[in-house]
């Protein structure tokens with residue numbers, strides 16, 4: 257550990273699996289250092305306990321007359337109320353349970369009035385870029401060079417083009433920078449537009465008040481808020497969500513059906529067709545309430561200090577290049593995206609995992625346009641990558657490594673990462689790694705690590721593959 261600053265110590269919200277040991281290729285075992293909270297968080301112990309306590313009582317919701325059904329309905333609706341309270345939503349805001357932030361954005365995109373024109377910054381996560389391609393028209397603004405420029409660029413756009421909806425993130429999942437959501441919302445409203453906030457990264461790390469920010473809609477994922485049970489939410493103004501036919505059609509969303517006519521029911525059921533994810537909702541409700549009681553201001557303060565410590569430790573390694581969109585911005589959460597000179601992002605991530613038991617994300621983090629900007633990829637290079645991808649080769653896909661912190665993070669985890677990188681830069685890997693051209697991933701060769709004996713372990717599954725978020 258370096259003597260740069262005295263490392264901060266986080267307060268405590270217990271997490272499931274915090275002390276899990278993982279195997280290394282060297283034959284040793286070590287405590288898993290999870291530096292990948294931005295992708296998905298472990299469950300809070302409070303959430304796992306509540307889910308276990310609830311399971312014997314679990315039953316269908318809403319239409320069941322049985323005792324367990326009624327209990328389950330109460331738990332499901334209680335979770336809705338807890339999520340409403342966590343986000344400090346307005347009394348008439350509707351909370352719709354969906355699968356995740358991506359689903360929430362798609363639901364909104366399907367619900368906007370015909371001809372809606374949307375604007376989003378090109379720096380958004382794909383979940384807040386691509387769904388808008390389904391609406392009347394979408395414009396992408398270039399990634400701004402500062403928070404102030406974001407406001408200026410948006411205003412210039414709103415002044416010249418009729419816009420109905422502004423789609424913006426609360427925190428970048430690539431740079432950790434906190435966006436000026438309240439200002440952007442006032443601006444949108446001044447020009448008669450609504451604003452949807454992608455709170456996937458904001459919700460787990462900073463206090464969020466829909467009432468204070470004034471945003472019209474908010475999307476968030478339970479699996480990034482310590483409730484990894486497959487649920488998310490779209491919260492906001494009911495009018496667009498209550499008009500026309502719902503996003504998903506089926507049982508539960510209706511009052512009366514004949515073969516000639518469907519009478520859609522009221523919100524939120526209207527947008528929750530089919531049997532809902534009751535366990536997921538309960539988990540998210542318990543997570544929201546646990547975090548609210550603990551205090552998101554406390555979470556934010558601890559994580560900001562730990563994030564500054566991480567940047568300080570990585571910044572002291574000359575081979576490390578850290579990426580940020582806004583060099584002037586001081587307001588960032590505990591998330592750092594970086595590369596190490598001489599090491600492919602995938603190789604570095606593989607070494608960290610296989611030799612040090614450190615879990616990070618690597619790739620383009622589902623934000624390709626932003627990553628192309630940050631990595632200074634030329635049009636010609638981008639064309640080469642596209643050509644490669646068309647023939648199934650991923651080896652040249654550019655990317656970076658991301659560390660992201662959460663309530664279980666410690667200075668020890670950061671020290672482990674910084675020390676590992678220093679040692680990798682100095683002496684190189686201690687194992688052999690082979691590139692899989694098809695996935696673009698480096699994998700230990702051979703990989704002697706054994707998997708724990710889960711009863712449900714799928715023997716064909718192996719780590720790696722797919723795109724990271």
Ligand SMILES: Cc1ncc(COP(=O)(O)O)c(C=O)c1O
Pocket residue numbers: 294295356357358359381383384425427428429454456457477488725
């Ligand atoms: C900023 C941001 N928005 C949206 C998403 C999509 O979230 P989900 O995969 O839960 O739909 C992510 C996921 O990483 C994200 O970081």
